[in-house]
Amino acid sequence: DTEVTQTPKHLVMGMTNKKSLKCEQHMGHRAMYWYKQKAKKPPELMFVYSYEKLSINESVPSRFSPECPNSSLLNLHLHALQPEDSALYLCASSWTSSSYEQYFGPGTRLTVT
């Protein structure tokens, strides 16, 4: 089973709201990723967790706050977002962070109004 699940599928939030995106995998993978994807563009890496610790932050603004409660779960906390943050947010996982065969979830379509 190579399934990564994400909730919610769609999210509309105002610029003053606080919301969270959730990701779960049960493949035993020890690396998990957050990507942002704009229309007609490839995914853009935001964060990498390796063995539940944040290993890479691609200079993402602090209004995005990742969290890895355990090896199967990954959250992305959102606060005070801007309209330009509207995008498809993708979670992915792989065996380790040096194993780049990544498996992606279906994504959360985020709209910031």
Added chain:
Amino acid sequence: EDQVTQSPEALRLQEGESSSLNCSYTVSGLRGLFWYRQDPGKGPEFLFTLYSAGEEKEKERLKATLTKKESFLHITAPKPEDSATYLCAVHPDSNYQLIWGAGTKLIIKP
């Protein structure tokens, strides 16, 4: 500078008309090359990993090949359900993250 270029940007084929998508890359050293399929509004679906020149992998109507400078995704007798954007990504020796191509949008007409 590490770079990945996919061509064409878009490809329209009739059902059953075979063709190939190209992914050319310039990297200091290649750890792996990956092909993904992405349907609109969904996450990329992993298809293949290629590690060394001469390697080939097949899955249903798709076959991926690798040389020292490029990879091809051959599609044989495509069906409308093969319509999607196909993304190529490279993991270079010099970088911890994937370098993505812009994708090829494939449209198969019945």
